[in-house]
Amino acid sequence: MSANTKKSGARFNIFDILILLAILASIAAIGVRAYFLASGEENVQTTRVEFVVKGVSEVTAQNFAKQYATLYLDSTDAEIGAIISATYTAASVEAENEEGKLVIASHPDKMDIHGYANISGTWSEDGFLVGGTELASVGKTITVYTQDATCMITIVSIPKAH
Numbered sequence: 001m002s003a004n005t006k007k008s009g010a011r012f013n014i015f016d017i018l019i020l021l022a023i024l025a026s027i028a029a030i031g032v033r034a035y036f037l038a039s040g041e042e043n044v045q046t047t048r049v050e051f052v053v054k055g056v057s058e059v060t061a062q063n064f065a066k067q068y069a070t071l072y073l074d075s076t077d078a079e080i081g082a083i084i085s086a087t088y089t090a091a092s093v094e095a096e097n098e099e100g101k102l103v104i105a106s107h108p109d110k111m112d113i114h115g116y117a118n119i120s121g122t123w124s125e126d127g128f129l130v131g132g133t134e135l136a137s138v139g140k141t142i143t144v145y146t147q148d149a150t151c152m153i154t155i156v157s158i159p160k161a162h
Helices: 014-042 058-064
Strands: 045-056 070-073 079-096 102-123 128-130 134-136 141-145 150-157
Touching (some): 045 058, 045 079, 102 150
Antiparallel strands (some): 070 079, 079 102, 102 128, 141 150
């Protein structure tokens, strides 16, 4: 006569522990990401950036240099600001004159754009991060676009962090 013992069909093993740990780690990662996204939005600032665009067509210059045109960062498609003011002139190029000396001349088909834009981003130890991702410093080229044109802007000046 043996004693009948009832055994449950459920067993707890190492794989169950691993699954529980993975679920808890996922929940913690979501919480940490939400925290950093929320705190990152508080640090977003807008700064006035002076820029140039060299050697674009006249149509591109006309379309890009529109006042108050919204700017988007090409790498992330994030809205980063707006053009405050911009003007364009014939592009300057170096050419040889009759005597073989280099002189500055105007290119007949290309334009240079010079302007200012309000750009949003965050300040870090390295400098101003446009859209929180792209480091902006003097001489740095960043690809941006408006509704009508895409250009590679070169930053001429950017204020220091306060």
